[in-house]
Amino acid sequence: MRKKLFTYLVSLVLMQCAFGQSVLPVSTSGNKLYGNNAKAGNYADFRGFKMYYEIYGTGKPLLFIHGNGGSISDFKNQIPYFAKNYKVILADSRAQGKSVDTSDSLSYEMMADDFNALLDKIGVDSCYVIGWSDGGINGLLLATRHPEKVKKLAITGANLWPDTTALEPELFQWMVAANDSLGKVPQIPAVKAQKKLLNLMVYNPQITPADLKMVKCPALVIGGDHDVILRKHTMIIADAVPQSYLWILPDSGHSTLVVYKEMFNQVVGDFFKKPYRKLKGMAQLD
Template identity: 75%
Template sequence: MDKVMKTIKQFFVFLLVTGIAVGALAQRPTIRYGSNAGAGNFVSIRGFRMYYEVYGSGKPLLLIHGNGGSIKDFQHQISYFARNYKVIVADSRAQGKSVDTSDTLTYEMMADDLNALLTTLRVDSCYVIGWSDGGINGLLLAMRHPEKVKKLAITGTNTSPDTTALDPVFFRWMINANDSLAKLPQTRTVKDQQKLLTLMMNNPHISSADLKQVNCPTLVIGGDHDVIPVSHTMAIAQAIPQAYLWILPNSGHSTLITYKAMFNQVVSDFFNRSYRSIKGMARLD
């Protein structure tokens, strides 16, 4: 049992280190993002109660957190973008305050949840930032509900559940952590962690042909030492018809924390400027 508990502790340490659940990594914000009664609300959609918060005014911007994360993961982005955007940020099902008692979890379910949230809030289209699994949800939202996404920025995103898309050490670690969870008393917390790990181990399955369906301008971002190999991040950008690629040096999975000021500025510029296709001799510019 001690060995099992050690593995579980390592799982939560990993979430913190990679930025999938980053609340303890950064300075405590003045506003308690993720627990702000003044900005938060629940909405009943698609069989569960989704918790969300809204900040600022202007053009809608949806922020999507990663596996095991929550609203507070965007504490460095919310205040920045709320100056010029209506920032909508939610806890995905089975994460944060969004309790989900179902036995299964898929990225497609979460993408459709976000679509339903936007519809409920009467948002016909928006800008989107997705981190890690949030990037997967962002891609699927753009593919399944293309009218909802004006522009998309994703960081630390994979499109397949194998060692071509995930660091082999991390991939093996997920399998071991899931095996250890199975030995624990099956509380709601343990079941949710199993759902989240199982999701990452077996999904997503987004092909290059699928990515061609992403018809909105997309900024594909990764760290040069991310758990997502640079080659995989490049392949995603190359498959999307209107995509830019941005690889950040000396960065792992947490690009939007490690380079928070630069990340916010570059993504903001991407949202504000028209996408341009650079071909032929224009590549010398």
């Protein structure tokens, strides 16, 4: 049984490698340890758990939201760049990183409302948002459920629903099988926590293109040309958001903001600075 349990947990790590999230190492910049910085970090005690967050820089607020199984440290390549001009707000999502949540339930809607509560807690009435993977889903939901909070939204590797029309088929089928397998092993805390996150991806989100008509802010929708989120699905998201740009990066998988870190930072930074306009049916940056 222990051997089987070990195999399942290793498989989950490999799955997270495919999504390019939690396997990114925590790194330092000077004396800063992103995701574990006592000087920049704090906890917001609300909504039944304690949400860990860090703030860097000054200026207009910019919220980063990480992906499934990830943490603040996943944005090590973005924090120094954006903290030069923005008040960068990062948090470990519910049940991930240092934001421990032992409850059985977990949903994207719940996490989007957590971020809304965090912004209220620190006195931010609206902000720019960058979301990666599950963080992109949370960003879309934050923009639909709390539209006044989001000035502009940049998302990469997000999906609206979980099936083989949205995700790479072999990966999705493996996720379903892994989720079923985890249900058959003793539910020790480590397994229970992993199953909660995997179960979230297998059955959620459940967002329709019509729902995205509620996104009132300009959005930059990003994907890799061989992302685990299918290109055609990323295009559905871009088509559904009323004020959107689509950016597909060549020779990139799910980790666009790692593979193209300098270009990603520059293009997203320009998107935040420049006004949105449409010309002859095409979205353009002035």
